[in-house]
Amino acid sequence: MDQARIDRGTGIALWRQIAEWLRAEIAAGTYEAGGRVPTEAEIAARFEVNRHTVRRAIAALIADGILRADQGRGTFVASAPISYPIRRRTRFSEIVSSQDKTPTGRMTGCAEEEADAFLAAQLELAVGTLLWRIETLRVVDGLPVLVATSWIEKSRFPDLPDIYGETNSFTLALARAGVDDYSRRSTRVSAELIERGDALQLGLEDGQPVLVLDSVNVTPDGRPVQYTRTRMAADRMQLVIEPEA
Amino acid sequence: MDQARIDRGTGIALWRQIAEWLRAEIAAGTYEAGGRVPTEAEIAARFEVNRHTVRRAIAALIADGILRADQGRGTFVASAPISYPIRRRTRFSEIVSSQDKTPTGRMTGCAEEEADAFLAAQLELAVGTLLWRIETLRVVDGLPVLVATSWIEKSRFPDLPDIYGETNSFTLALARAGVDDYSRRSTRVSAELIERGDALQLGLEDGQPVLVLDSVNVTPDGRPVQYTRTRMAADRMQLVIEPEA
DNA sequence: AATATTTGTCTATACAAATAGACGATTCGA
């Protein structure tokens, strides 16, 4: 049971007392990351204040990135952004698991595509080479955090979409084709406004920024195997550039 | 150097931020007990706020008994009341020293007086016996805390005023006359409004309450040696009635 | 498709907080 109280005339505004109560409840785990907090009306009734006063408290927490409000749905705890360290060996599932979160992922699309000049250069293939283009959605604790598009040579990994569709793991899918290890060669990072399709998948609003990572994975002998373009919800993940451990 | 800051529009009233700053400064010892804190104008300039805002902060601390304002003089840290335990052996200097404070005292008056019926009964002497009446002011850490009037048989302690005037100690003065030990027999406690003369000596305003202690000190064989009427500033000392240790 | 729920925005009102200025009351030192 919840016995918190707010006091009037103390020189501390009601909205601030409510904001601090909510912040404490979230920190204590009463409302889990990504979960819903009580509605404005409920909180207002709970403390016997006007809804506008609650709204101001919530606005302060939204400004701090602690809450996120969705019109018509409710107000949610904005999960702390997941750290995404960029190293030579970067495996999404390992990164996420090491932060006590549960990663899931699924293939949202798959198509054949001919390499254009850019992709051909990146993958060191001839222009027009047939590639798999695989669309992926990565989810952490039920919250979608990034979408990625990967291009992989079709002739070298003919049944990759099937294996990836089963395992949801590039590491496993490439291993089945004889690539036991791979590492990140280069990563370029930029920021863009989210595209419509990505926004739908990530549950973001138009106009939100995304981090865009363009990376090339190579086998230990330096041969490119995969070109990936990743779009990360900037409010849910943050990049960490670290020296090699 | 002092780097504290106050922020506007945070939902915490300026007066409260200032009050908490002052409270912290006092707790940290920046302004010592009984000492002066900066003037309203200085604090207002320090934080770039209006003097009225500072006044509200100070009013809150006065209500909490932490500060005390004297018109025309300044605002002072209200010393925490000194505990004054009542036991059989009560020595002002020992009590005060044990509370990490520095006691001083001085005789403020001395006169001869004949015992009236009341004093004669208390001291077990005949009515009309010549007594010394000695007025004493006790000060702790520079702050006057009590005034006392003591009556002692003159023929038994003929040069007591001289000795007390030198030593400011009844214990020593009585010892010189052969009374090695004495203890408190009875103490009556009451509360009155302060008298004009006492108010001047204690630096209190008219209308302030004082604790009045009427006590009789006796030698180990039970013979009365001293009758004392003590007036204590109620906001600077508090009585503690304890069982004998 | 209709309805209920929930957040977003707007207007209006009342009260608290903070500012501004003036002047009185008390104390202290020159």
Place this chain on the structure above:
DNA sequence: TCGAATCGTCTATTTGTATAGACAAATATT
């Protein structure tokens, strides 16, 4: 004794806080 310093009180104005009500916009439910 005078004036400066300091706290006490008063009026007036502006800004921040909180309430009240209405309706729009998006979502979820039936």
